[in-house]
Amino acid sequence: MQQEDRTSGRPRDVSADAALKSAALGLVRARGYGKVSIAAIVAAAGVARQTLYNRWSSKAELVLDAVFEEVGRYAAAPIGDDGTSAAEQLEAFLVQVFAHLEEDGETLRAIIAAAQEDADFQRLFRERFVLPREAMVTDLLRRAQARGEIGPARDPEMLSAMIHGAFWYRMLNGFALDKGLARAIRDEVFRP
Amino acid sequence: MQQEDRTSGRPRDVSADAALKSAALGLVRARGYGKVSIAAIVAAAGVARQTLYNRWSSKAELVLDAVFEEVGRYAAAPIGDDGTSAAEQLEAFLVQVFAHLEEDGETLRAIIAAAQEDADFQRLFRERFVLPREAMVTDLLRRAQARGEIGPARDPEMLSAMIHGAFWYRMLNGFALDKGLARAIRDEVFRP
DNA sequence: TTGAATAATGGACTGCATTCTATTAATTGC
DNA sequence: GCAATTAATAGAATGCAGTCCATTATTCAA
Numbered sequence: 001m002q003q004e005d006r007t008s009g010r011p012r013d014v015s016a017d018a019a020l021k022s023a024a025l026g027l028v029r030a031r032g033y034g035k036v037s038i039a040a041i042v043a044a045a046g047v048a049r050q051t052l053y054n055r056w057s058s059k060a061e062l063v064l065d066a067v068f069e070e071v072g073r074y075a076a077a078p079i080g081d082d083g084t085s086a087a088e089q090l091e092a093f094l095v096q097v098f099a100h101l102e103e104d105g106e107t108l109r110a111i112i113a114a115a116q117e118d119a120d121f122q123r124l125f126r127e128r129f130v131l132p133r134e135a136m137v138t139d140l141l142r143r144a145q146a147r148g149e150i151g152p153a154r155d156p157e158m159l160s161a162m163i164h165g166a167f168w169y170r171m172l173n174g175f176a177l178d179k180g181l182a183r184a185i186r187d188e189v190f191r192p
Numbered sequence: 193m194q195q196e197d198r199t200s201g202r203p204r205d206v207s208a209d210a211a212l213k214s215a216a217l218g219l220v221r222a223r224g225y226g227k228v229s230i231a232a233i234v235a236a237a238g239v240a241r242q243t244l245y246n247r248w249s250s251k252a253e254l255v256l257d258a259v260f261e262e263v264g265r266y267a268a269a270p271i272g273d274d275g276t277s278a279a280e281q282l283e284a285f286l287v288q289v290f291a292h293l294e295e296d297g298e299t300l301r302a303i304i305a306a307a308q309e310d311a312d313f314q315r316l317f318r319e320r321f322v323l324p325r326e327a328m329v330t331d332l333l334r335r336a337q338a339r340g341e342i343g344p345a346r347d348p349e350m351l352s353a354m355i356h357g358a359f360w361y362r363m364l365n366g367f368a369l370d371k372g373l374a375r376a377i378r379d380e381v382f383r384p
Numbered sequence: 385t386t387g388a389a390t391a392a393t394g395g396a397c398t399g400c401a402t403t404c405t406a407t408t409a410a411t412t413g414c
Numbered sequence: 415g416c417a418a419t420t421a422a423t424a425g426a427a428t429g430c431a432g433t434c435c436a437t438t439a440t441t442c443a444a
Contacts, residue, residue: 009420010410113305165357201390202440
């Protein structure tokens, strides 16, 4: 996914990008990542197989673009520091994340799986998806620390990894992510 | 992997089990999970492909048996409650786990990936591998709570998920698991 | 000794992601 | 128009997991 305005040669058909992402998004949400073949995606998009591979280097990359650019807006903006307590902000953030994962959790699990088999894709996923979300929570915790809502000895980076880790761990082991979990994480982080 | 002492029929060749596990263990450690094919495993074991599938239903199941039965001993026994503090016991446990994952971490990552694509295998892995290890840490934390090393308001189950989650999350995103991480987790759990 | 039951074997088969190849199409600079 | 360049296309080829099949082997019970 990059271009450099070449001086000659046939130009890319820009509509193919959108057609492929849209086809991938629709099919993956309808049937699930594992049940969607490359053949089905290119057929739905009306392009040749190689056209897909000219743009993305794997099914996982295309789906990461398709599903999580759409959804990239979820939790893409920093967590708003409204008047509420950091505890409430964290819980609200988790509830929002879990709600989105009701729709796309299966896809995220497939993406995480793909990242374990492809180091390049792991890096891409980490930089584009994982670290920004981790940083949002780290920032929230730093603000909380500055305001005294958590003690000065706490480690916001470690805590952020433990928070994300907790629901990754639950999700990857087949447990549902519900409001009870969001509350339990909040309580454990902001304990008395 | 089960038998019921049938009353007739050709008996299983018991040596094939060991040959397959040994071949899988050796090949996966030497080349890495993704680079080992079923064809290579059965060739090394000197049996037919179907003989493998008579015993395990996928490459992931065989490797889970092969690598983590061998290694099942790591952290398979409850964490010894020696005289040391629970904080020290937790850190020692994590250091031991991380040391083993230097050898088999890549395989564990592949197993977790496989579990995301196969619900039956996910259940098997969870029951046989994940939950027992989670319970060990939960027990440790309960003992610590009974002795007052952590406050009565803490939630040992949630904490255990956060501890395991933290290193799963780090591992699955390509970070090394070192002594510093073990120490940081310990400090965050047993904070002042 | 024979039949029923189950295992082992070699090889064929299916479905899939990804790569490769040859051909045709669109563009720029001349 | 023409050469050079890059894209799109259809389809073949590769490599692999998992399944299916026909044949042969081993055991038990009658």
